[in-house]
Amino acid sequence: MELTLDRITHRYGGMAVLQDISLRIPAGEILCIIGPSGCGKSTLLRLLGGLERPDAGQVLQLGDPPQGCLNPLTYVFQDFALLPWRTVAGNISLVLEDHGIRGRAARAIIDDVLGRTRLSGFADAFPRQLSGGMKQRVAIARALAVNPAVLLLDEPLSALDAQTRELLMEDLVALWTRQPFTGVYVTHNLAEAVRLGHRVAVLSRRPGRLREVIGIDTPLADRRPGDAELETLQARLWDMMREEAVAADQELLNA
Numbered sequence: 001m002e003l004t005l006d007r008i009t010h011r012y013g014g015m016a017v018l019q020d021i022s023l024r025i026p027a028g029e030i031l032c033i034i035g036p037s038g039c040g041k042s043t044l045l046r047l048l049g050g051l052e053r054p055d056a057g058q059v060l061q062l063g064d065p066p067q068g069c070l071n072p073l074t075y076v077f078q079d080f081a082l083l084p085w086r087t088v089a090g091n092i093s094l095v096l097e098d099h100g101i102r103g104r105a106a107r108a109i110i111d112d113v114l115g116r117t118r119l120s121g122f123a124d125a126f127p128r129q130l131s132g133g134m135k136q137r138v139a140i141a142r143a144l145a146v147n148p149a150v151l152l153l154d155e156p157l158s159a160l161d162a163q164t165r166e167l168l169m170e171d172l173v174a175l176w177t178r179q180p181f182t183g184v185y186v187t188h189n190l191a192e193a194v195r196l197g198h199r200v201a202v203l204s205r206r207p208g209r210l211r212e213v214i215g216i217d218t219p220l221a222d223r224r225p226g227d228a229e230l231e232t233l234q235a236r237l238w239d240m241m242r243e244e245a246v247a248a249d250q251e252l253l254n255a
């Protein structure tokens with residue numbers, strides 16, 4: 001399933017947050033969205049997921065979701081959003097119960113997604129017994145359990161330390177390589193954007209406008225930390241972001 005944003009504009013009260021954004025997210029592609037703080041990245045994700053309706057423009061979903069899809073669009077958040085009183089399996093089964101899937105059918109799905117996220121053997125653990133990285137892998141497993149057409153990821157690695165982030169990036173690449181998914185990935189972290197994005201969309205300061213969309217040809221599985229090409233690209237993205245961040249700061253000073 002592919003998503004298209006067609007001239008999206010959004011305001012909160014008197015404040016313009018997003019301005020005239022048009023973007024196409026083809027099936028099987030990960031699009032990373034970067035931009036200065038407060039430029040509307042999370043808002044864009046909520047509009048994509050249908051949690052809010054844009055003031056102008058439209059979000060189009062084209063094509064059919066995959067077979068067995070319970071939820072076409074599913075979120076992964078920074079704070080994991082796990083229920084502490086439920087086990088790992090219990091947290092995942094919750095989204096299946098919503099669709100009337102229980103018992104053996106649920107167990108098969110849970111085993112599958114736990115295997116894909118390297119969590120087999122942790123089905124009966126409680127969130128408090130897990131590291132931050134593992135909790136986020138449970139959240140990713142829960143998202144995969146509904147076999148979504150599109151994963152919407154809002155700074156999923158921001159709460160984790162650098163080494164865990166690196167491992168989770170490898171996990172996400174391995175997941176995508178095994179079974180490509182469509183993803184929209186909001187991040188502040190430019191290293192994540194160049195490692196995980198087939199394309200990177202750069203938003204301006206608020207109201208967020210689309211400044212540039214940069215394609216990265218290197219296959220995800222071939223990208224390594226410290227890769228010279230990716231570092232050059234990251235530096236280019238930072239130049240763009242820096243200009244916007246400085247201008248945003250300046251606006252605050254002059255306000």
Ligand SMILES: Nc1ncnc2c1ncn2[C@@H]1O[C@H](COP(=O)(O)OP(=O)(O)OP(=O)(O)O)[C@@H](O)[C@H]1O
Nearest residue numbers: 012017035036037038039040041042043044188206
């Ligand atoms: N429900 C809401 N009601 C009013 N204002 C909101 C609402 N949600 C977000 N905003 C405001 O809209 C602007 C954009 O917020 P948003 O969270 O989309 O930006 P962001 O780029 O994701 O920010 P950050 O990088 O800091 O996470 C901010 O000024 C925020 O305070």
